[in-house]
Amino acid sequence: DTAVSQTPKYLVTQMGNDKSIKCEQNLGHDTMYWYKQDSKKFLKIMFSYNNKELIINETVPNRFSPKSPDKAHLNLHINSLELGDSAVYFCASSQDAWTGMRGYTFGSGTRLTVV
């Protein structure tokens, strides 16, 4: 039973399209994250939600909009996709936003390719 599941695993789309990536965790964690891994494998945080509330919003274009309908779900919607958005997007969760000891549990990533 997958702890953090993302769909889809692969997404190929044309420039200018709008797409969404979904994430669900069944760990009972309070906090969820979106990370972007670029072509050089560098991982950088984009957003964090704690109990449906946005708590971290890094410098990310407005075209990216996260939504958390409940604490088990965090979706990422991207408008007007650009070539530079091509990357692997990881969803992750942690028990809460405050205690860092346990680290994160990651999903398997969504490889987005914009053509």
Added chain:
Amino acid sequence: AQTVTQSQPEMSVQEAETVTLSCTYDTSESDYYLFWYKQPPSRQMILVIRQEAYKQQNATENRFSVNFQKAAKSFSLKISDSQLGDAAMYFCAYRQEDGGATNKLIFGTGTLLAVQP
């Protein structure tokens, strides 16, 4: 701002040998956590080992151990008896612990480990 540096983009080790991956970090905080994550070709991020900064004792998990030097801000990963399945990208990561809700995991640039049979 905190930064994490992995100075070895690639490393190679013979099967059954030992290899050490380097990581240094920059912080002015005294309480924090350090992690090593493994990313095999499957892309999955797997937690290998973690260390609390307030603990003097180095963490160990089976064949994996760390050398944590707080004063030097160094956190290296040692893999003993290397196996083919250890081949992966390894990321060092830092997370501050100050009771704030905006703590986040900050990653290094990764070290790609190849294991030769």
